[in-house]
Amino acid sequence: MRTLLTVTALSSALALAAACGGKKASTTPDEAAGAGGRDYRGDPDEDPCQGGMCPPETLDAIQRALDSKRRAAARCLSDAVNEGKASKDARGHVALAFKITPAGKAQDIQVVQSSIKNPDVEQCVIAEVQQIVFEKVPTTLDWAYTYAFESM
Numbered sequence: 001m002r003t004l005l006t007v008t009a010l011s012s013a014l015a016l017a018a019a020c021g022g023k024k025a026s027t028t029p030d031e032a033a034g035a036g037g038r039d040y041r042g043d044p045d046e047d048p049c050q051g052g053m054c055p056p057e058t059l060d061a062i063q064r065a066l067d068s069k070r071r072a073a074a075r076c077l078s079d080a081v082n083e084g085k086a087s088k089d090a091r092g093h094v095a096l097a098f099k100i101t102p103a104g105k106a107q108d109i110q111v112v113q114s115s116i117k118n119p120d121v122e123q124c125v126i127a128e129v130q131q132i133v134f135e136k137v138p139t140t141l142d143w144a145y146t147y148a149f150e151s152m
Helices: 002-020 029-034 056-067 070-082 119-130
Strands: 092-100 106-114 141-149
Touching: 056 141, 070 119, 070 141, 092 119, 106 119, 106 141, 119 141
Parallel strands: none
Antiparallel strands: 092 106, 092 141
16 A cells, blocks of 8 residues: 555656646747746837846947947047147046937936046037937936047
8 A cells, every 4th residue: 555655656756747747938038028928029119128127238229329439538638649639648537427319319428537627628528429329228327438548
C-alpha cells in the first residue's frame, strides 16, 4: 500500500511538472505583444512611454539625438576661436539641464556648468539643442547633457 501511495504521489508530481513546465514567460516587447502586450515600435501616435515609464529604446534615442549634435557643438567653439572670441587652446565642457516636452522639443535650457566660460559658445550650444526633435514622451522629462570640447 505504501509503495502504491509513493508511486501515485510521484506520478502526480511528474504530471504536474509536465503540465506547468515549458517555455519561460516572455520579457521582450515583441513576444509580449502577441500575448496582449504592447509593441513599442507600433503606431507612432501611440504613447511610447506607458504610464510615465519610458522604454530604454526611447531613452537611448534621446541620448543618440544629443550625441548627434557633438560636431555642431564643436563648431560652436571653432567659430568662436576663428572670430577671436575664444582662445586657440580653449577646451573644457558645457553642461546643460533642460526639459523635453511631450512634443519632443527641449525647453528651459540652462547652462548648469561650463569650464569654457564663453557666452557665445554656450548660447551656440543651446541653439543646437533647441533644433533637436526628440522622441515622443508622455510627460515632460528633466534631462541633462554635457558637451566636451578639446583644444583646436
